[in-house]
Amino acid sequence: MNYILNQDAIDQIEETLADELIAIGVHCVFLSDMAGNVVASVDNGTQQPDIYALAALSVANFGATNEIAKLIGERDFTLLFHKGDSESIHFSRVGERFLLCTIFGEGTSLGFVRLKIADLASKVQKFIEGEIIEAVESAM
Amino acid sequence: MAFINLKKKEIQCKIVYYGPGRSGKTTNLEYIYERFREQIKGEMVTIKTEEDRTLFFDFLPIGLGKIQNFDVRIQLYTVPGQVMYNSTRRLVLKGVDGVVFVADSLVDRRKKNIVSLKNLHENLLSYQKNIFKIPLVLQFNKRDIGQNGIPILNEEIMNADLNAKLKAPYLLASARQGANVVNTLKSIIKLTVSAVEQNILQGDNRV
Numbered sequence: 001m002n003y004i005l006n007q008d009a010i011d012q013i014e015e016t017l018a019d020e021l022i023a024i025g026v027h028c029v030f031l032s033d034m035a036g037n038v039v040a041s042v043d044n045g046t047q048q049p050d051i052y053a054l055a056a057l058s059v060a061n062f063g064a065t066n067e068i069a070k071l072i073g074e075r076d077f078t079l080l081f082h083k084g085d086s087e088s089i090h091f092s093r094v095g096e097r098f099l100l101c102t103i104f105g106e107g108t109s110l111g112f113v114r115l116k117i118a119d120l121a122s123k124v125q126k127f128i129e130g131e132i133i134e135a136v137e138s139a140m
Numbered sequence: 141m142a143f144i145n146l147k148k149k150e151i152q153c154k155i156v157y158y159g160p161g162r163s164g165k166t167t168n169l170e171y172i173y174e175r176f177r178e179q180i181k182g183e184m185v186t187i188k189t190e191e192d193r194t195l196f197f198d199f200l201p202i203g204l205g206k207i208q209n210f211d212v213r214i215q216l217y218t219v220p221g222q223v224m225y226n227s228t229r230r231l232v233l234k235g236v237d238g239v240v241f242v243a244d245s246l247v248d249r250r251k252k253n254i255v256s257l258k259n260l261h262e263n264l265l266s267y268q269k270n271i272f273k274i275p276l277v278l279q280f281n282k283r284d285i286g287q288n289g290i291p292i293l294n295e296e297i298m299n300a301d302l303n304a305k306l307k308a309p310y311l312l313a314s315a316r317q318g319a320n321v322v323n324t325l326k327s328i329i330k331l332t333v334s335a336v337e338q339n340i341l342q343g344d345n346r347v
Contacts, residue, residue: 001141002141002142002143002144002237002336002339002340003141003143003144004143004144004146004340005143005144005145005146005147006146006147007146007147010145010146010147010148011147033141033143033235034234034235035141035143035154035234035235035236036154036199036215036235037141037142037143037152037154037215037235038152039143039145050182050183052182052201052213052215053182053183053185053199053201056185056197056199056201056215056217057185057199059234060187060196060197060231060232063231063234064196064228064231067227067231
């Protein structure tokens with residue numbers, strides 16, 4: 001289903017991501033839908049990764065691990081975390097349609113990131129579901 | 141599913157290159173990447189096996205510039221064509237807005253083309269999408285091989301096999317040489333963007 005988000009909605013999402021995550025030292029955070037489209041993104045100005053490629057890979061990664069989840073009797077995994085030497089990435093499902101990806105360094109605690117995201121994800125989900133404008137799928 | 145970002149005034153659409161294994165899906169994207177290197181802002185992402193076969197997908201983002209004051213960004217994907225990777229193909233098809241079906245013109249691949257098209261139909265249905273309605277272009281690839289004396293299927297047979305009911309636009313191509321690769325891309329982009337525009341206009345007018 002094609003959908004639209006207006007400027008105010010995206011501004012508010014990005015403001016929330018900045019206030020809750022960039023403010024605690026996260027380098028970059030983006031929200032994508034499960035088709036790989038980037039909905040909103042914020043970074044700390046020092047790191048600007050290719051978020052379009054990251055979104056495509058993140059969604060694919062999440063989808064693949066969901067298939068693993070099904071094979072072991074789980075409905076899905078709601079979050080993933082990959083640790084690097086200096087940068088790490090955390091993925092969290094937001095509702096059924098969106099994925100929140102957070103990139104942070106050694107100076108930011110994973111526990112703190114997870115705590116923030118646990119609180120944030122439901123707020124973002126509620127907000128986005130209220131603001132989304134669904135286009136009519138008459139052709140399909 | 142296309143996403144319209146009113147803040148950035150941007151439309152993001154997803155186009156998937158589908159088809160049997162070794163039909164030339166990745167070669168299409170590689171040609172497009174090389175040809176438009178200067179205009180393409182991101183890198184081409186590929187996840188492949190040691191034998192250079194697509195394992196998960198290839199991904200290439202293309203900015204088209206402005207259409208009706210909106211920046212249009214197309215995400216091109218390919219899928220792995222081998223039969224055993226069906227769950228991966230279904231994952232990559234999620235949210236698809238347009239499809240290029242790359243068929244292999246080699247005589248030996250005739251059945252694989254048909255099986256792959258049927259597989260596309262089934263995977264689209266799993267997302268409540270209809271192969272007869274989704275923007276779709278067929279590419280009959282590897283036409284250059286016929287010039288080397290290797291038997292290839294003629295256009296009429298390929299249309300009868302794959303396009304008798306679909307009646308989709310089709311092009312004869314050689315991805316290796318670049319023949320009609322760009323025209324295939326232009327064709328699917330036109331259909332996809334047009335479908336997205338129509339879809340939006342039929343819904344809410346807050347664009």
